[in-house]
Amino acid sequence: MPENTQHNPLRDPRDRRLTRVAAPSALVLFGVTGDLAKKKLLPAMYDLANRSLLPPAFSLVGFGRRDWNDAQFAEYVKEHVAEHARTPYNEDLWNQFASGLRFVHGEFDDDDAYVRLAQTLDELDRDRGTRGNHAFYLSIPPKTFEVVCQQLADHDLADSQDSKGWRRVVIEKPFGHDLDSARELNAIVERVFRPDSVFRIDHYLGKETVQNILALRFANQMFEPLWDARYVDHVQITMAEEIGIGSRAGYYDGVGAARDVIQNHLLQLLAFTAMEEPASFSAHNLRREKAKVLESVVLPSDLGEHSALGQYTSGLQGGEFVKGFHEESDIPADSRTETFAALRVDINNRRWAGVPFYLRAGKRLGRRVTEIAVAFKKSPNLLFRDTDNEEFGQNAIVIRIQPDEGVTIRFGSKVPGTQSEIRDVTMDFGYGHAFTESSPEAYERLIFDVLLGEPPLFPDHSEVELSWKILDPFENYWSEHQVQPEPYAPGSWGPESAHELMARDGRVWRRP
Amino acid sequence: MIVQMENTTAAKIEKKLNQLRDENGVVTLGRVLTLVILAQAGHSEMAVEAANYASHEHPCRIIVHVAHSRTDETRLDAQLRVGGDAGASEVILMHGYGDLAEPTETLVSALLLPDAPIVAWWPHDFPQNPSESSIGRIAHRRITDSSRADEPFASLTQLARQYTPGDTDLAWTRITNWRVQLAAVLDQVGPVAVREIVLEGNAVAPSMLLLGVWLSQRLGAKVTIRTDGSGRALDRVALLTDQGAVEINRPGRTVAVLSQPDQPDQQIAMPVRDLKTCLAEELRRLDADEVYGEVIRAGLDAAEVCTAAQAKQEVGDVVEAEDAVVETGSEHMTAEAADRGGAAARDGEGDTSTSGSDEADGAVRP
Numbered sequence: 001m002p003e004n005t006q007h008n009p010l011r012d013p014r015d016r017r018l019t020r021v022a023a024p025s026a027l028v029l030f031g032v033t034g035d036l037a038k039k040k041l042l043p044a045m046y047d048l049a050n051r052s053l054l055p056p057a058f059s060l061v062g063f064g065r066r067d068w069n070d071a072q073f074a075e076y077v078k079e080h081v082a083e084h085a086r087t088p089y090n091e092d093l094w095n096q097f098a099s100g101l102r103f104v105h106g107e108f109d110d111d112d113a114y115v116r117l118a119q120t121l122d123e124l125d126r127d128r129g130t131r132g133n134h135a136f137y138l139s140i141p142p143k144t145f146e147v148v149c150q151q152l153a154d155h156d157l158a159d160s161q162d163s164k165g166w167r168r169v170v171i172e173k174p175f176g177h178d179l180d181s182a183r184e185l186n187a188i189v190e191r192v193f194r195p196d197s198v199f200r201i202d203h204y205l206g207k208e209t210v211q212n213i214l215a216l217r218f219a220n221q222m223f224e225p226l227w228d229a230r231y232v233d234h235v236q237i238t239m240a241e242e243i244g245i246g247s248r249a250g251y252y253d254g255v256g257a258a259r260d261v262i263q264n265h266l267l268q269l270l271a272f273t274a275m276e277e278p279a280s281f282s283a284h285n286l287r288r289e290k291a292k293v294l295e296s297v298v299l300p301s302d303l304g305e306h307s308a309l310g311q312y313t314s315g316l317q318g319g320e321f322v323k324g325f326h327e328e329s330d331i332p333a334d335s336r337t338e339t340f341a342a343l344r345v346d347i348n349n350r351r352w353a354g355v356p357f358y359l360r361a362g363k364r365l366g367r368r369v370t371e372i373a374v375a376f377k378k379s380p381n382l383l384f385r386d387t388d389n390e391e392f393g394q395n396a397i398v399i400r401i402q403p404d405e406g407v408t409i410r411f412g413s414k415v416p417g418t419q420s421e422i423r424d425v426t427m428d429f430g431y432g433h434a435f436t437e438s439s440p441e442a443y444e445r446l447i448f449d450v451l452l453g454e455p456p457l458f459p460d461h462s463e464v465e466l467s468w469k470i471l472d473p474f475e476n477y478w479s480e481h482q483v484q485p486e487p488y489a490p491g492s493w494g495p496e497s498a499h500e501l502m503a504r505d506g507r508v509w510r511r512p
Numbered sequence: 513m514i515v516q517m518e519n520t521t522a523a524k525i526e527k528k529l530n531q532l533r534d535e536n537g538v539v540t541l542g543r544v545l546t547l548v549i550l551a552q553a554g555h556s557e558m559a560v561e562a563a564n565y566a567s568h569e570h571p572c573r574i575i576v577h578v579a580h581s582r583t584d585e586t587r588l589d590a591q592l593r594v595g596g597d598a599g600a601s602e603v604i605l606m607h608g609y610g611d612l613a614e615p616t617e618t619l620v621s622a623l624l625l626p627d628a629p630i631v632a633w634w635p636h637d638f639p640q641n642p643s644e645s646s647i648g649r650i651a652h653r654r655i656t657d658s659s660r661a662d663e664p665f666a667s668l669t670q671l672a673r674q675y676t677p678g679d680t681d682l683a684w685t686r687i688t689n690w691r692v693q694l695a696a697v698l699d700q701v702g703p704v705a706v707r708e709i710v711l712e713g714n715a716v717a718p719s720m721l722l723l724g725v726w727l728s729q730r731l732g733a734k735v736t737i738r739t740d741g742s743g744r745a746l747d748r749v750a751l752l753t754d755q756g757a758v759e760i761n762r763p764g765r766t767v768a769v770l771s772q773p774d775q776p777d778q779q780i781a782m783p784v785r786d787l788k789t790c791l792a793e794e795l796r797r798l799d800a801d802e803v804y805g806e807v808i809r810a811g812l813d814a815a816e817v818c819t820a821a822q823a824k825q826e827v828g829d830v831v832e833a834e835d836a837v838v839e840t841g842s843e844h845m846t847a848e849a850a851d852r853g854g855a856a857a858r859d860g861e862g863d864t865s866t867s868g869s870d871e872a873d874g875a876v877r878p
Contacts, residue, residue, distance in 0.1 A: 007702065007703045008695060008698045008699055009698070009730045009731055009732075010691070010694060010695040010698050010727075010730050010731070011695055011699075012730075012803055014802045014803055015803040016797060017685075017688045017691070017692075017793070017801075017803075018688075018691055018692055018695050019692055020696070020699075021692060021693065021695075021696035021699075023699070023700065024700065024778075049781050050781065052689055052692065052693070052780070052781055052782055052783075054781075055696065055778075056770050056778035056779055056780040056781075057778050090766065090783065092764070092765075092766035092767050092781075092783075093766055093767070093781045093783065095767075096766075096767050096779045096780075096781045097781070099779060126776070127776050128776055128778065129775040129776050129778055131700070
């Protein structure tokens, strides 16, 4: 589609009302019965249709073990769309959307099922005009990637010389559990799909607020001059959840907080916060700048001193009794999997040398929050000496990613009436309490970008590799030294060692 | 919360707003613009409702000036709505009587948000020259609605004559979805020569004319507007090419059918847009819409638009309404269509089946 837009006389770069509509295409969803599909993917597709962004021919093919026919699948989709979609349910719209729903039942290794899938896609090309454009969304465990990719290739469903339209594959994290496995996984996928047809979803990048980091930094003149080691003391990136691991024991045990979120979401946030200005929003330029920052990351010489691991215990959290990590179902008593991880990295480039970046992520913490806090150096204080210096003076810019999206700026102000007393006050920009009501879900944006073939918001394999190169040394250290995660109370801000990590550097964690 | 103020002044209103904020902590965060609605008595509520909805996407302060009779004694009454009664905004309704029936900059200036863009919106009739009116002069954007004005075609012609960058008309906003889908179809079809463009509906509303002009300008083909007497104004657009017709047909209110050569028919979800969605789209950009400018200014004269009444006996009407040709400023626009367009838009007033408005019928009044 993009190649035609320049010859289209109706297109005009000045005409920004003319949003693009994805090309006619079929999306094959593996893992339709998963939580992600139910809560996010299916509703997001309906919302896209509702916003008139999907092409009329758009068809969704579910692939799974259930013995469903198309109508039963449609019923299932409808149930979850009604429950989770952001936009209102409309019968006519639903019928239009539902007319493109198909279901192919079978096991991932079942040859016949892929024959039926190929038939279904052919029929859709013929009857609905999907023009041979097929995207495969693998919302399934990584260990099944190999068999699915191989089957797709064997049945001529993946990239091939004589395929009519485009072929794309969408994969979700985790992209491996270390550098080697990530490479292995990538090799499997790229054996059958071209590198530029692989879309790795890090749903954080679909969030408006993450994209807003670039706007804040580069669309404004007042922040960027301060955005370096001369003025910034350190940066804290926090992703806290108030919930436990719930029913995800099978996935979570053996993975842990660092692999689960630091390797992908937090390092991406770090890249956005620290990167240089890209020459454009193109995938090439954006990825290059992110990769440059990730390549400049240096690890502390003593990995143990500059990292902390924790596991939540049972107890009262916000007035409710919750189970400890070891009491969650299916967690072995000797599990060393961390539910909290904090670590320090440095960025060895001209802009950031000497500014530590502290990353922390955990479950059963004080509240659900993801934020980036850029803490500035204290001002040399001559005039207001009488005031207790600890009380004020550290300016901060806090970018709140979720919830309550926005930006807070903290600065000192004179207390009225007193001689010369200073207190920190905050100035708050909320993306608005009602403002985000109609802003699209991350998955809407990302699925739409997949169908458009717009890769800037998807990390490429080199970023994945670089991220593992940062995390792997920590993971190796923790496993070689048999580091035992330290218990912490639910609803707290992590184990004592996390606070010590900061105290050693003469700093404290911000209370988000 | 709703506060009534009778026989008041802008200064008192501002004071009251500040007091409400201090006492109740009712405050709208991050307002991005001031929307000034210039309404006529009895027609303000629907506009306010649409603005409240749009404020969820664009937090704003909404100032509504309601013009009452100029012959009344000069008086200003106000109503303030904040918190839950005002969406993501704060609404200041100002009822002006007598001399204050004329909205002016001096009346509202104390209430405009500092440093924020101003958008003026005339939900129905608008002054002779919006960009030269007192409010229009200070506004960054001026939104009119020719299809809801008393004389849709006369209004459109007037807008064409006086276009100033920053003007837009909701008749243009109402056809965005049609334009998006048509552009998307041509993305797929690739380079193609369009011989003729046919728009069908039962009347020529301003939206239909703008769509015709835009297509004609861009594709360099003649536009024929056919009136077929079906229920609604714009329901079919066909691009005739050598390979066959590319056609979007929306007989109902939500789903359109796309037909093109060598492809199966496809259904497009394209619900009729109501007033609030149109306004929200309009507030999304605060710079001038140059494409609209080209369409309304050069387009109405230059584009090859002709209308074909399906029944031959109606030719008589064409001659009768010759004046209308001049009025719309389009040489090729025959009078029959203009005449019917005007009539239909007025007929539309009786159409209460929609809560908002439509690409075509336009003139639904509360």
